[in-house]
Amino acid sequence: MKIAFTTKGTEWDSMMDPRFGRTEFFLIYDEEHDELKPHDNRSSSNDAHGAGPKTAQVLFGLDSKVLITGNGPGGNAASVLKKARIDIYVGAGDMTVRQAWEAYKEGKLKKF
Amino acid sequence: MKEIVIISGKGGTGKTSLTASFAYLGGSDIVVADCDVDAADMHLLLQPDFARAEDFYSGELAKIHTDNCTQCGKCAEICRFDAISVIDGMHIVDSLSCEGCGYCARICPTDTIENVSMNVGKWYLSSIKTGSVMVHAKLGIGADNSGKLVAKVKNEAKRLAEETNKEYIIVDGSPGIGCPVVSSLSGASFVVLVTEPSVSGLHDLKRVYELVKKFNLKAGCIINKSDINEKVTQEIETFLREKNILHIVNLPYDEQFTKAMTNGQTIIEYDKNGLKQMIVDSWNKIKQTIN
Amino acid sequence: MKIAIASGKGGTGKTTLSVNLSAYLAEKEEVVLSDLDVEEPNSGLFINAMAVHEEEKYKMVPVWKEDQCTLCGICQEVCNFHAVIQLGEMIMVFPELCHGCYACSELCPTDALPMVPKKMGMLKHLRNDKLSFIESRLDIGEEQAVPLIKQSHEYVDEHFPDDIIRIYDSPPGTSCPVIEVTKDVDFVILVTEPTPFGLHDLKLAVETMKELKKPFGVVVNRHGIGNDEVLHYCEDEDIPVLAKIPNDRKIAVLYSEGKLIYNEVPEVKQELDKIIAYLRKLKQGGVQ
Known part of the structure; x- marks a missing residue:
């Protein structure tokens, strides 16, 4: 399974980005192959309007089933993610990506 | 933090x-x-001392390049915001009414309309x-x-x-x-x-x-x-x-x-x-x- | 005569000025007060009136017809606001983000995105003797105030004759909704406080009115607090100061209770008289 994180950098020790629509990067962790791949979202996050749904669409294209983020997406983005059947876990805004991953595995993150 | x-x-x-x-x-x-x-x-x-200032751009605005414009009027016809008016026979964009939807630029037969980034203000870094x-x-x-x-x-x-x-x-x-x-x-x-x-x-x-x-x-x-x-x-x-x-x-x-x-x-x-x-x-x- | 209060x-x-000026004028003549601060319409908290009419207000947005769609993707490509998004074999429309430009609908090769009305807010029409009150309220989550303001203007234009006085309570700031409220009025009253914040923001509002080429004047609220900088600025810029509403704790108390003030504080009535006298002169063409 692939898991997406909203982040400010491209490594396990990067900080999470608490925002969804205007997150700078996604980090996609492929559990099966133990691979971490970044996706630069800065072109969407720079849009004046509708950054939320646009980013959700991008995430859909990245084929992950779980999203780990900080505050949780806004209404429009949430409805795209719901349609895309992506599970959302929130409350990891202050963590590094590694800490967020650990917290998720231990069931410490709240489901959105 | x-x-x-x-x-x-x-x-x-x-x-x-x-x-x-x-x-x-x-x-x-x-x-x-x-x-x-x-x-x-x-x-x-x-x-604050306004030590550093930078322009900030957000959204777009239609701009008609008058030299290629044939004054066909298609842009004014499709604009839902009444943002294109004819002044002295020329089609002009009213920047306060334009929503930046980009529709006019897409349908312009001579590609004479451009979407330009809009300068909406400045941001500053100060002590x-x-x-x-x-x-x-x-x-x-x-x-x-x-x-x-x-x-x-x-x-x-x-x-x-x-x-x-x-x-x-x-x-x-x-x-x-x-x-x-x-x-x-x-x-x-x-x-x-x-x-x-x-x-x-x-x-x-x-x-x-x-x-x-x-x-x-x-x-x-x-x-x-x-x-x-x-x-x-x-x-x-x-x-x-x-x-x-x-x-x-x-x-x-x-x-x-x-x-x-x-x-x-x-x-x-x-x-x-x-x-x-x-x-x-x-x-x-x-x-x-x-x- | 159309007056905006901004x-x-x-x-x-x-x-405070909108409701008190309207109610006071309405003691003698027909007045329409239209609250166009559609994101936070608060005038209604101060007005006692009976509902005459209520209607839902709509904007036009696209709706997806799945059976007609070939999933060509043109719609999402032409939408500058990401209000139309293709997700796999599905097209999603976000009405709150839609600006109603019709591009997706009219450029769709198979007519799979017809435009349909979608509720964006409510308009209420109330009446108390000579005072007619129109309140427009945007639904929570809606981002475009301008279309609702436009429709409220249309409602007022249709239902009231030209010669009665119309007062428009504008949203604060200098952005698009303010321009939509003020662009067709005869005169704008800018309300400010005699403080550095008040002066700074007054200057922005003055710049906006000059850009729109609107005649305007200033009403100083809470006069007596702060300093004289606002008055000096108006003098230097040749901006008429129509009235100075005194700084009085009693006014703050009445406001907090949702009450009108001009009958309780005589100085306020005097200041309103000055504004009315100015507006009358303006109407007769006596002020340039």
């Missing part, structure tokens, strides 16, 4: 005066961000009188405050706070309940709601709290001018208890707010009486709550 |  966002829903409640006071009390532990970009006033109290850094902005006239400029101001403040290892970011949030305030709330560790006991104050507090709740943020409330209407103050206090919002303090109706502002000072610098102490105590209470 | 900054007393 913790981020404290101060919002009010309604204007004129003393939000900016309180934010500036907290920024002053925070001394060199903080970076301050003025996200009230529609009516950015905090610089009048903190005296303020406490020696700390302030990030602020000014939105242009008729510009659409989409929240993007707010996001920019906050991100810059955050980046600086991280680079220089500051403990707090203090954010003067945007008014209303729309996109800008959502942008200013995003990423907050703690939200301070500043309200006043009036029918409109209570009404707007409830609306803005809906947003805070939606983002699962921890919040506290300052009731300013609390002695103006004891009954509404009690209603607000009940509301805070029901919603589990920290009641930070009740401040009296006090013209020191205006006097300090008129002197270009925060209340902390100006006031010699009890008001200053109440704000110092509030700042300590906020710090205790989030740490 | 301010650069929120909380300066725009609504």
